[in-house]
Amino acid sequence: KAGVTQTPRYLIKTRGQQVTLSCSPISGHRSVSWYQQTPGQGLQFLFEYFSETQRNKGNFPGRFSGRQFSNSRSEMNVSTLELGDSALYLCASSLISGMLEETQYFGPGTRLLVL
Amino acid sequence: GDSVTQMEGPVTLSEEAFLTINCTYTATGYPSLFWYVQYPGEGLQLLLKATKADDKGSNKGFEATYRKETTSFHLEKGSVQVSDSAVYFCALSDPAKNAGNMLTFGGGTRLMVKP
8 A cells, every 4th residue: 555645755945935735645544634844843733634624723824724635635835935934844644533543654744945 | 732752862872772762741631652763864654652551562673651650651672773773753642632633742862873
């Protein structure tokens, strides 16, 4: 079974631009979560989507948004990029949401550099 | 809110040495606990998990026991190999708090194993 895939793997943008990152979950998984990883803040939860609905949201500004499609693929968008948005963005998928036994499987990440 | 604290690295060991990486957590509910590993340039891989008190998770020679009385989930391995060099993350999820699959991570501990 194929794992979680993320595209693109690397991205360079300039301040003020916007960016869209894509995540394809493991086949059959309906929950997709996004995390931001930076050297200073570590791993921080952005949001989770389940059955096309946002299930939960972390403490990030409204410039960060996401959506999920009917095939469970998810995209996240960052508008008006800032230098501090440079990070590794990780996507994780799981079968369902909110169960104690549930395990999340991570993709390789998209490394975003904002100049 | 929930939080995870793990020992700062880097931890440097010789091959075949015993490994312990400490992890303690704060949570109001009964969370599930996880250890993830991140190899250079890659995403996170689930190493092991435990979902209730006194559960022992194990995988690839690594073990961790869910200790509710000390709110700890320390990672151990009896004999490390050079290939174990990576960053290790302790994490928790608390679906009972209606947080879905949101993971709260510790800061990560870099392990370096020398031949």
